[in-house]
Amino acid sequence: xxxxxxxxxxxxxxxxxxxxxxxxxxxxxxxxxxxxxxxxxxxxxxxxxxxxxxxxxxxxxxxxxxxxxxxxxxxxxxxxxxxxxxxxxxxxxxxxxxxxxxxxxxxxxxxxxxxxxxxxxxxxxxxxxxxxxxxxxxxxxxxxxxxxxxxxxxxxxxxxxxxxxxxxxxxxxxxxxxxxxxxxxxxxxxxxxxxxxxxxxxxxxxxxxxxxxxxxxxxxxxxxxxxxxxxxxxxxxxxxxxxx
Numbered sequence: 719x720x721x722x723x724x725x726x727x728x729x730x731x732x733x734x735x736x737x738x739x740x741x742x743x744x745x746x747x748x749x750x751x752x753x754x755x756x757x758x759x760x761x762x763x764x765x766x767x768x769x770x771x772x773x774x775x776x777x778x779x780x781x782x783x784x785x786x787x788x789x790x791x792x793x794x795x796x797x798x799x800x801x802x803x804x805x806x807x808x809x810x811x812x813x814x815x816x817x818x819x820x821x822x823x824x825x826x827x828x829x830x831x832x833x834x835x836x837x838x839x840x841x842x843x844x845x846x847x848x849x850x851x852x853x854x855x856x857x858x859x860x861x862x863x864x865x866x867x868x869x870x871x872x873x874x875x876x877x878x879x880x881x882x883x884x885x886x887x888x889x890x891x892x893x894x895x896x897x898x899x900x901x902x903x904x905x906x907x908x909x910x911x912x913x914x915x916x917x918x919x920x921x922x923x924x925x926x927x928x929x930x931x932x933x934x935x936x937x938x939x940x941x942x943x944x945x946x947x948x949x950x951x952x953x954x955x956x957x958x959x960x961x962x
Contacts, residue, residue, distance in 0.1 A: 731795040735776040741765050743788035745934055746927030747897050750780035750789055756804045764927035772797040773804055785900060785931075844886040852894035852903050855910065862914035865890040869907065869936050870922040871929050872898075877958045878922075885922055885952075896931030903932065907939035911947060919949040925961060929953075 739750075739759075746764040751757075758773035759766050759780060766788070768774060776799065781789050847861045852869075868889040875881040875893075892910075894903055910916070921936045923929040933951055940949055953961045 730798075732798050733793060733795055734798070735791050735793050736771060736774050736796045737768060737776070737778065737780065738790050738792045739766050739768060740788045740790070743786045745786050745788075745896060745931035747785060747931060748928060749783040749785065749897075753780045753783040755779055757807050758804075761927055764930055770797075770803075772800040773807060775799045775804075785896070785902075841882070844882040844888075845891060847890055850891050850893050852892045852906055853899060853901060855892050855906065857906070857909045858913050861890055862910065862916060864915055864917050867892065867910070867916050867919045868922065869893075869919060869932065871895060871924050871932050873924050874922045874954055877924060877954050877956060878960075879958060881922075885920065889920070894932060895928075896935070897928040903935035904938035904942075907935055908942045911939050911943035911945060916945075916947055919947055921949070921951045923951065923953055925953055925955050 737758075744765045746761065746766070748761050748766070750766050751759045751761055756773050756775055758769055758775075760769050761767070774796075776791075778789075778791060781791075847859075849855060866889045868885055868891040870881075870885065870891060870893045872893055872895040874885075878884070892907075896903065911919070919936065919940060921933055923932050936949070936951075940947060951962075955961050
């Protein structure tokens, strides 16, 4: 990736409209990178970055796709838009070894060698309440009283084989996916924590950047609920391993 200093040395700068990305607001969903026809935005360390000024045409196709309002227009000195450079970048991006957009949507196949299931063994669900989707959960309910609240990304129960035993057992569970749900979870989670006697909060997320939106919403809720509630975050790999 070219540095900003190298970018400025390529062409004479001009004052023009160009995007600006607020890293604090970015939840790493990757929607902007997928929406940018010029491939000017790339996900770096879980955050959206403008790769180079001359890749951005200033049209703002990425703006309406950002769920957190992290992208805005500014007018500043920047290298002029270079269509030839963009086409060259697209050609490079089309190579099989390169993945553009959200890393969480990259295809992969996991080969596993599992023992044959015991036909006499019956698994029991540990889900103790309904509904469980964050958007459908009530703000107040009797089962919240003294509850260990589990805030889980949708994919975690599929990636981690012992999810029910190790995380769901004895907990009240709320699940969601910040990449698919067009809503701000922090408001609902704040109300749940504020209006109930929650004992603790555990966030279980996947390693993919878009899951950072779920963790961020939980941390905002813990900050804004007006209470001190013990909490922890558990990150799972797509292979089903606990990373931290």
